[in-house]
Amino acid sequence: KEKISKDVSSFIFFSREKAKQAQTREYVTIQPKESLSTLTKAKITITNYLGGQYFFTVDEISFVGNKINLIEGKHSKNALLPSINDIKDGLLKMILYSNLSDVTANGCxxxxxxxxxLTSSKLKGGISSASMKxxxxxxxxxxxxxxxxIQLVELLIEEAKLNNFTVKIQFSK
Incomplete structure (x- = not known):
């Protein structure tokens, strides 16, 4: 029993260290398909009520007063919208980020x-989930x-409103 407990603790430590290393690699890497408006990648560590830790990197952050925007960016150079798989990946992050509690930045x-x-070099202008019809x-x-x-964008906007996150679709190089 002691050996199993020790092995489990060793595995948890080992896997957390590997996850932290992956987070650090992502933090310093600009992906070829990313088109970010700022160079403000940030590390996020989510701790659940059981003490489990999950390590993520958010593409951009911006502060507005005492509110922080956690921005997941998806870009396409050749289409009006990023691929459906990229959008699904972004939605998964929105589920996580919009359900966080006790968020701190620099200890506050x-x-x-x-x-x-969602950005594209093919777009003219931009909209958000707060845009008028x-x-x-x-x-x-x-x-x-x-x-x-149009149907995809309307569904994304509906999803954003139902789940308390913002969608922005706009031009970016």
Whole structure:
């Protein structure tokens, strides 16, 4: 029993160290498909109520007053929107980030907002989940969105509103 307990503790320590190393590698790496507006990657450690720890890297952060925006960015150079798999990955992060409690930055508790930023060098202008219907229609028309693109964006906006995160879709090189 003591050996099993020791082996479990060793495994937990080993796997946490590997996860921290992966987080550090991601923190210093700019992915080829990333198009970030700032160089503000940040490390996030999520601790659950059982003491489990999960190590993530958020693509960008921005402070607005005492609120921190945790921004997950997805970019496409050749299409109006990032791939559906990239968007799904971003949505998974939004689920995590929008359900955080007790968020601290530099040791101080802060309010937070999760933001999914979808960018493309093919887009003209930008919208967000807070945009008015007329602005959405103008954006879709200006960018020649197909009906399936429009449906996807409308579903993303609905998802964002239901789950308390923000979606931004805009031009970026």
């Amino acid at each position: 508790e802060v309010k937070h907002e999760a933001v999914l930023s 007329k602005d959405l229609i103008d954006f879709f028309e200006a960018n020649l969105f197909t009906s399936s693109d």
